[in-house]
Amino acid sequence: MTKFNLIKQFRTRKIRLILFILLVIFSILLVWSLSLYSERGRGRLLVNFLDIGQGDAVLIRLPSGQTILIDGGPDNIILRRLGEYLPFYQRRLDYVFYSHYHADHIGGLVEIIKRYEVNNLVYAPGDYSSALLDTLEQSAAASQANDMPIISTAQINFSDDCFLNLLNPRLLQVPADQNNSLVIYLNCAGKKFLFSGDNNHRVEQALLALSADQENCDRFACDLWVDVFKASHHGSKTANSEEFLLALQVQLLVISVGVDNRFGHPYPATLERAKSLGIIVKRTDLDGTISFDGS
Numbered sequence: 116m117t118k119f120n121l122i123k124q125f126r127t128r129k130i131r132l133i134l135f136i137l138l139v140i141f142s143i144l145l146v147w148s149l150s151l152y153s154e155r156g157r158g159r160l161l162v163n164f165l166d167i168g169q170g171d172a173v174l175i176r177l178p179s180g181q182t183i184l185i186d187g188g189p190d191n192i193i194l195r196r197l198g199e200y201l202p203f204y205q206r207r208l209d210y211v212f213y214s215h216y217h218a219d220h221i222g223g224l225v226e227i228i229k230r231y232e233v234n235n236l237v238y239a240p241g242d243y244s245s246a247l248l249d250t251l252e253q254s255a256a257a258s259q260a261n262d263m264p265i266i267s268t269a270q271i272n273f274s275d276d277c278f279l280n281l282l283n284p285r286l287l288q289v290p291a292d293q294n295n296s297l298v299i300y301l302n303c304a305g306k307k308f309l310f311s312g313d314n315n316h317r318v319e320q321a322l323l324a325l326s327a328d329q330e331n332c333d334r335f336a337c338d339l340w341v342d343v344f345k346a347s348h349h350g351s352k353t354a355n356s357e358e359f360l361l362a363l364q365v366q367l368l369v370i371s372v373g374v375d376n377r378f379g380h381p382y383p384a385t386l387e388r389a390k391s392l393g394i395i396v397k398r399t400d401l402d403g404t405i406s407f408d409g410s
């Protein structure tokens with residue numbers, strides 16, 4: 116072997132050694148940053164009202180680390196939003212809820228169920244059907260998701276100070292209405308949130324009556340006050356009455372709504388009502404995704 120070849124071999128080994136060391140350093144940094152990323156949200160309650168256009172989608176990270184999605188917006192923009200708010204390696208959602216069957220709430224869930232490992236699918240069965248709902252149900256049936264229909268009320272406990280109360284409006288003898296939605300009350304780490312889908316005045320009145328009924332109110336909530344209320348039906352005039360907002364004693368009203376939507380949401384009188392009651396209003400059409408850090 117010539118002297119030139121020896122030098123060449125030595126250089127090749129040196130380059131390989133340097134590359135190996137760099138690879139080890141890169142791997143250590145990657146593992147370290149991933150663990151930091153996953154720990155960053157642990158122990159904290161994070162609630163993101165996602166900017167998905169005209170519709171609803173709320174991503175919740177519980178202090179226990181579990182992840183909840185309430186509604187999936189109208190289309191696959193939800194995939195982009197989840198990509199922004201979940202670590203890139205997280206492909207699991209512990210609970211996915213859909214409040215009711217309308218496309219602006221379930222349109223994005225078909226792909227979610229295909230692309231994510233959804234552990235539990237929670238909903239309020241009702242007298243409604245649509246081709247989109249059929250597609251969603253077929254996707255859910257083909258997945259590993261545990262089917263959780265809420266017939267009346269239910270409670271899901273995550274820890275001593277973190278739980279969800281669920282209520283199907285059918286329990287309240289509310290007349291059948293295509294907007295009737297699963298009522299979701301989150302009480303976690305000392306913060307309370309109410310998500311009421313597209314429910315209307317009749318459901319609000321029935322909730323007020325139930326909370327005043329001392330014998331039965333513990334089926335859902337005897338005390339309705341919350342820190343944050345996701346305005347019902349995108350701030351529509353058919354909901355969010357003064358009486359209901361007063362009972363909630365809400366501090367922050369979040370309206371999930373699309374820019375220049377054809378429905379005219381939110382209703383100007385709803386905004387005026389909130390203003391006159393001193394309630395802070397945030398809107399996804401004006402503010403983008405609205406994030407609440409409950410730590």
Ligand SMILES: [Zn+2]
Pocket residue numbers: 170171217219220312313348349
């Ligand atoms: Zn809606």
